[in-house]
Amino acid sequence: MRSYFRRTSISRPSPVEMTGSYILLVLWAFVVLFPLYWLFITSFKQPIDVNTGPYYIPFVDFQPSLHAWRYIFVDVWHDTARPYANTVIVGLSSSVLALAIGAAAAYALVRFHYRPRVGAIVLFIACLLLAVFLVNRGVPWTVSVAVSLVIFFLLLQAIGKRLRRSLGNNDIAFWMISQRILPPVAVVIPIYILFQQLKMLDTRAALIITYMAINLPIVVWLLRDYFLSIPIELEECAAIDGASRLRTFWSIVVPLSVPGLVATFLFVLVFAWNEYLLALFLSSANAQTMPLTVAAQNATRGPQWWYMSVLIWIMILPVIVLAIILERFIARGLLVGAVKG
Amino acid sequence: MSRQQSFQGPAAPPGLDSPEAPLEAEQAAKTVWYSRWSPGGSEGVFIWPAVLVLLGFSLFPLIVSLWLSFSRLKFVKGGVQINNVGLANYRKLFFGSEQAHFLGVWTMPSVLGLMFFGVLVLVTVVLLVKYVRSQAGTVAGLILRLAFALFALAVMWMVVSTVNAEGRPGTVTVTLIYVYIGIFLQYVIGLGLALLTAQALPGRRFFRVVFLLPMMITPVGVAYMFRMLADTSKGPFAPVWQAVGLGETSWVNNAWGARSAVIIGDVWQWTAFMFIVLLAAVEAQPREPVEAAQVDGASRWKVFRYLTFPGILPVSTALILIRMIEAYKIMDLPNVLTNGGPGTATESMTLHSFIAWRALDIGGSAAVAYSLLILVTIVSVAFVNLVRSRTTEAI
Numbered sequence: 001m002r003s004y005f006r007r008t009s010i011s012r013p014s015p016v017e018m019t020g021s022y023i024l025l026v027l028w029a030f031v032v033l034f035p036l037y038w039l040f041i042t043s044f045k046q047p048i049d050v051n052t053g054p055y056y057i058p059f060v061d062f063q064p065s066l067h068a069w070r071y072i073f074v075d076v077w078h079d080t081a082r083p084y085a086n087t088v089i090v091g092l093s094s095s096v097l098a099l100a101i102g103a104a105a106a107y108a109l110v111r112f113h114y115r116p117r118v119g120a121i122v123l124f125i126a127c128l129l130l131a132v133f134l135v136n137r138g139v140p141w142t143v144s145v146a147v148s149l150v151i152f153f154l155l156l157q158a159i160g161k162r163l164r165r166s167l168g169n170n171d172i173a174f175w176m177i178s179q180r181i182l183p184p185v186a187v188v189i190p191i192y193i194l195f196q197q198l199k200m201l202d203t204r205a206a207l208i209i210t211y212m213a214i215n216l217p218i219v220v221w222l223l224r225d226y227f228l229s230i231p232i233e234l235e236e237c238a239a240i241d242g243a244s245r246l247r248t249f250w251s252i253v254v255p256l257s258v259p260g261l262v263a264t265f266l267f268v269l270v271f272a273w274n275e276y277l278l279a280l281f282l283s284s285a286n287a288q289t290m291p292l293t294v295a296a297q298n299a300t301r302g303p304q305w306w307y308m309s310v311l312i313w314i315m316i317l318p319v320i321v322l323a324i325i326l327e328r329f330i331a332r333g334l335l336v337g338a339v340k341g
Numbered sequence: 342m343s344r345q346q347s348f349q350g351p352a353a354p355p356g357l358d359s360p361e362a363p364l365e366a367e368q369a370a371k372t373v374w375y376s377r378w379s380p381g382g383s384e385g386v387f388i389w390p391a392v393l394v395l396l397g398f399s400l401f402p403l404i405v406s407l408w409l410s411f412s413r414l415k416f417v418k419g420g421v422q423i424n425n426v427g428l429a430n431y432r433k434l435f436f437g438s439e440q441a442h443f444l445g446v447w448t449m450p451s452v453l454g455l456m457f458f459g460v461l462v463l464v465t466v467v468l469l470v471k472y473v474r475s476q477a478g479t480v481a482g483l484i485l486r487l488a489f490a491l492f493a494l495a496v497m498w499m500v501v502s503t504v505n506a507e508g509r510p511g512t513v514t515v516t517l518i519y520v521y522i523g524i525f526l527q528y529v530i531g532l533g534l535a536l537l538t539a540q541a542l543p544g545r546r547f548f549r550v551v552f553l554l555p556m557m558i559t560p561v562g563v564a565y566m567f568r569m570l571a572d573t574s575k576g577p578f579a580p581v582w583q584a585v586g587l588g589e590t591s592w593v594n595n596a597w598g599a600r601s602a603v604i605i606g607d608v609w610q611w612t613a614f615m616f617i618v619l620l621a622a623v624e625a626q627p628r629e630p631v632e633a634a635q636v637d638g639a640s641r642w643k644v645f646r647y648l649t650f651p652g653i654l655p656v657s658t659a660l661i662l663i664r665m666i667e668a669y670k671i672m673d674l675p676n677v678l679t680n681g682g683p684g685t686a687t688e689s690m691t692l693h694s695f696i697a698w699r700a701l702d703i704g705g706s707a708a709v710a711y712s713l714l715i716l717v718t719i720v721s722v723a724f725v726n727l728v729r730s731r732t733t734e735a736i
Contacts, residue, residue, distance in 0.1 A: 024533070038566070054576060104386075108388040180666060181714075183717060186711060189707060213394050274559035276676075312565065
């Protein structure tokens with residue numbers, strides 16, 4: 001007699017195990033999807049439907065209406081379109097920039113040898129402290145930065161040659177990756193002051209630069225290990241054929257690492273797309289991004305659930321579609337980074 | 342730029358500047374020929390942009406932030422006046438008027454808390470003794486471990502003496518609760534789902550994609566979603582709450598209810614990340630040993646315990662490290678979900694810092710941010726050295 005507890009083959013679970021697995025999987029799928037479903041139907045509800053108790057199924061429990069969608073897309077179109085455009089522009093450009101700069105650095109850390117001298121680094125930090133100290137004493141910041149830079153270069157020429165102790169690539173990589181540990185809140189106030197001085201507060205450029213800097217460590221981290229897995233022989237061939245470093249990187253390495261680049265790009269894009277804290281500090285009306293717009297729906301009349309649901313849905317739709325298309329890349333790209341990191 | 346010179350120069354012989362791993366040395370040996378061949382000059386182009394960006398946006402702000410945390414801003418006519426106040430901001434946080442907010446209200450721990458703390462002390466002592474007895478132990482290693490153990494126990498003592506009926510946890514404790522309970526649940530659920538999905542089940546691709554989705558959703562959106570779901574009178578689970586007689590109570594008015602709402606939202610969102618990477622790790626495991634064990638009649642548990650789990654341990658520690666680093670920054674979820682309330686019950690350290698900034702207490706805000714930075718750094722460095730280095734050596 002056939003047993004329901006026995007596996008039919010070694011790689012296939014038995015019927016009972018399979019049923020159990022499906023029950024658990026469906027349970028978690030419900031946990032994941034139900035909030036999204038609730039959000040979706042709430043966007044079609046009239047305020048009265050939301051406020052008079054839970055209704056679950058459109059056309060059965062309540063009559064769906066497009067009023068919230070019409071409000072967001074027609075009545076306050078300008079208030080929606082601008083943050084949306086900001087989010088798209090800031091997200092895409094900061095991710096592309098972070099990917100470009102980070103990929104170059106990650107590649108360099110894998111293939112070239114750098115030997116930053118300890119003396120130069122100590123000197124640099126000392127001059128930075130000097131600049132801060134001078135500002136603290138009331139010297140204008142332009143003057144103090146200039147003075148410190150001059151002192152730095154003079155001292156570097158004078159004593160730099162003597163301090164030969166140097167660090168290796170791994171130290172640079174560690175330094176870059178460890179920047180991710182920094183809580184953004186610890187650096188955001190000086191960045192705020194910096195952009196205020198440059199009259200760049202509440203501009204897209206400020207957000208793009210900041211997001212790029214915040215995401216750079218992840219890019220270096222994930223791509224460094226990806227580049228390590230590319231055989232060096234191809235690059236040597238290119239070098240023998242007379243290709244320059246940049247040419248080799250652009251025409252050999254980049255095409256070979258498309259999966260890693262895609263995964264990293266998506267990861268960084270999602271961070272920039274959803275970022276809240278830095279946007280809260282650095283933008284107000286002009287450069288406002290979608291997370292702030294969504295958060296702002298909690299207005300004086302209480303939370304406007306129906307409008308909020310529409311906004312959240314149009315905000316998450318592009319990234320969800322991307323995630324579904326690129327699902328395979330994500331897992332692979334992240335795994336490489338996680339194993340070695 | 343003359344500093345650029347310091348980053349160039351001829352390639353060093355392998356092993357001279359990269360004594361780390363044999364793999365790295367091998368890689369270096371391969372690279373030597375290639376980097377010596379090329380006419381120098383373009384190496385700087387590759388790395389300088391990244392170095393400059395990081396110098397400008399993390400090292401420089403970090404120093405300015407440190408200085409701000411030692412100062413107090415005063416608004417005077419036509420600008421601000423910055424006064425150096427030394428350690429006053431920190432003193433306020435740790436011993437002064439902000440102590441209850443930051444460290445919490447301390448009382449005698451409950452019996453359960455005392456027992457928990459006792460177990461922790463025992464475990465720490467056993468681990469230290471083991472380290473002393475082992476051959477690899479050094480004096481410096483012992484001193485560092487001792488220092489970390491004292492730090493960790495002091496933090497735990499704070500947790501057990503503020504998390505009880507009379508006490509009130511401060512923002513540090515609340516952050517620790519979010520991070521560790523959150524990571525524990527995310528890891529357990531994520532691993533379970535990864536193991537289930539790794540089986541040869543029809544339709545597993547559907548589940549993989551669905552389970553990935555929460556990671557993509559903005560935390561602000563997650564917060565609002567859970568606010569709707571947690572509503573006991575109009576939310577979708579209202580009939581359930583009414584059935585158990587809790588129809589009129591609200592999660593967010595109760596301190597622990599509000600905290601668990603934040604944790605549930607965080608777990609909902611980040612289990613996806615744990616799941617997707619653990620699944621890839623499980624699938625990357627070689628099949629043959631597992632099949633051999635199955636042929637020999639090993640149970641599922643044994644296969645997991647002795648084959649799969651050791652295989653995915655390095656990935657697991659990396660994942661936990663990544664999540665730990667990110668989770669300490671939690672801010673949007675409590676800010677939107679509960680606005681830090683009731684009172685300060687759900688405030689994380691980042692939110693505390695933000696609220697201080699909003700109240701124009703820039704120095705206090707920077708002091709909180711710096712305390713967070715120090716806490717995260719100590720915990721991550723200890724984790725890397727004590728846990729992660731051990732698991733990555735294994736392979």
